Amino acid sequence: MIFEPLSDSLEKALQILHQGELIGLPTETVYGVAADATNELAVAKIFELKNRPTFNPLIIHGPTRTCFEEHVLWNEKADVLAKTFWPGPLTLVLPRLVSSPLSLLASAGLDSLAIRVPNHPLALTLLQKFGKLLAAPSANPSGKTSPTQASHVEEDFPNLFILDGGDTTVGLESTIVDLTSPSPRLLRPGGISQEEVESVVGPLKFPHQNSIKAPGMMKSHYAPTLPLHLNVQEPSEGEAFLAFGPTPYKGSSVLNLSEEGNLTEAAANLFKMIRLLDRPPFQKISVAPIPLNGLGLALNDRLQRAAATREL
Ligand code: AMP
Ligand code: MG
Numbered sequence: 086m087i088f089e090p091l092s093d094s095l096e097k098a099l100q101i102l103h104q105g106e107l108i109g110l111p112t113e114t115v116y117g118v119a120a121d122a123t124n125e126l127a128v129a130k131i132f133e134l135k136n137r138p139t140f141n142p143l144i145i146h147g148p149t150r151t152c153f154e155e156h157v158l159w160n161e162k163a164d165v166l167a168k169t170f171w172p173g174p175l176t177l178v179l180p181r182l183v184s185s186p187l188s189l190l191a192s193a194g195l196d197s198l199a200i201r202v203p204n205h206p207l208a209l210t211l212l213q214k215f216g217k218l219l220a221a222p223s224a225n226p227s228g229k230t231s232p233t234q235a236s237h238v239e240e241d242f243p244n245l246f247i248l249d250g251g252d253t254t255v256g257l258e259s260t261i262v263d264l265t266s267p268s269p270r271l272l273r274p275g276g277i278s279q280e281e282v283e284s285v286v287g288p289l290k291f292p293h294q295n296s297i298k299a300p301g302m303m304k305s306h307y308a309p310t311l312p313l314h315l316n317v318q319e320p321s322e323g324e325a326f327l328a329f330g331p332t333p334y335k336g337s338s339v340l341n342l343s344e345e346g347n348l349t350e351a352a353a354n355l356f357k358m359i360r361l362l363d364r365p366p367f368q369k370i371s372v373a374p375i376p377l378n379g380l381g382l383a384l385n386d387r388l389q390r391a392a393a394t395r396e397l
Contacts, residue, residue: 087235087247090207094248099215101246102127107134109224109238110211111250112146112203114174114259114276115231116238117221118245119146125353128188128220132380133349134242137227139386140352142193143220144176144259145200148212153200156185156218162286163264169285172204174259174276189356191220194387197265207250223258231258262289309363309370313392315385317371325362329373338367348380355384359391 088094098108102119105127110119118134120127122145132140147153150167157163157179166177181187181198192198203209212219223231224238224245232238233256235249260275262282271279271289283289311325320326326339330346340358342351362370375384 086243086245087239087249090248090250095211095214098211098246098248102215102219105130107131107245109235109242109245109247110208110219110221111205111235111248111253112208112221113205113253113255114203114257115233115253115255116224116235116247116250117146117219118224118238118242119219119221121215122146122187122191122218122220125188125190125357126350128191129349129352129380131220131222132190132352132383134245135222135225135227136379138382140190140193140355140383141222142195142197142199143191143222144261145187145191145198146203146208146212146219146221147200148209149202152218153179153198156182156187157198157200158182160264162269165285166262166264166282167202170277170281171202172209173202174204174255174257175282176201176259176261176273176275178261178263178265178272180265187218188220188353189360190353194356194359197263199261201259205250205253207248211248262286263292308391309359311363311367312369313359313388314369314371315388315392316374318374320371323367324369324371325367327358327362327370327372329375332373338362342373342375342384348376348378348384351375351384352380355387 101108102121105124107118107120110117120131163177176199178197178199181196225231233253235247238247255276258275260277261272263270263272268290269286272292326334328341342354375381
């Protein structure tokens with residue numbers, strides 16, 4: 086459903102976000118589907134709605150540069166890019182601070198975070214009033230074209246609460262620049278040209294092959310230190326067990342992704358729970374079988390990557 090940006094509908098949008106649900110949000114690039122970036126379950130609902138086959142990291146939106154200070158490690162290049170192009174269609178990837186309370190699923194378990202201040206009055210007002218950051222990828226089902234009008238979002242997601250901000254002015258996704266190493270890399274061309282970025286920070290490098298397509302294989306991607314065994318029905322004594330659905334196994338070595346067998350809840354718990362089990366006295370983490378429907382695809386994809394990383 087599409088709503089005019091009146092104060093009533095802004096209040097309603099804020100209420101939906103506080104309840105951990107999603108809204109359709111206009112930005113200057115394309116329309117986004119936004120969730121409270123501190124709420125794992127709300128973020129999991131984004132992946133569910135978009136039907137993403139993998140957990141791609143999401144861009145985190147804030148109303149000002151200073152809002153990101155408790156979440157990322159700034160450097161001089163990021164500072165000058167932010168001062169030059171924000172608010173605007175430029176996303177910066179920076180090292181994520183371990184103390185950041187943002188959803189681990191939002192950055193797909195990476196130790197970096199993609200951040201941006203959008204240049205749209207409605208998005209900025211909402212971000213300011215909400216007081217927390219928003220995770221917001223484009224509001225289209227995975228693999229489909231990005232929406233540049235509220236009606237495009239409604240066609241794909243008729244049940245979503247969509248704020249109408251008119252046609253997007255840029256109509257292209259944001260440019261993404263990776264600043265996690267000394268030489269900046271252009272991860273995705275977008276609303277700000279390569280030349281414009283280079284006029285501020287000098288020549289850009291290009292991504293390592295496959296680094297965007299397969300975030301799970303990125304060097305910086307969080308991989309557990311303990312071996313991970315998948316599709317385990319019966320864990321052996323002494324090993325950590327990541328269960329899914331009803332299980333007779335209990336105790337301090339067992340965590341359950343979702344006792345009810347709910348895949349959205351499981352996605353919300355995945356990165357957090359692997360981190361909790363990836364430590365002594367355990368020597369191995371066994372993971373229960375997870376069905377291959379809906380978000381189960383992305384869950385299995387991520388687990389398989391985590392299991393394979395040690396063999397590389
Ligand atoms: P979308 O929001 O659908 O426009 O897509 C977000 C894009 O940002 C994806 O291509 C992601 O791979 C990229 N992205 C988000 N976070 C990161 C990160 N921490 N490192 C590298 N790329 C990222
Ligand atoms: Mg997209």
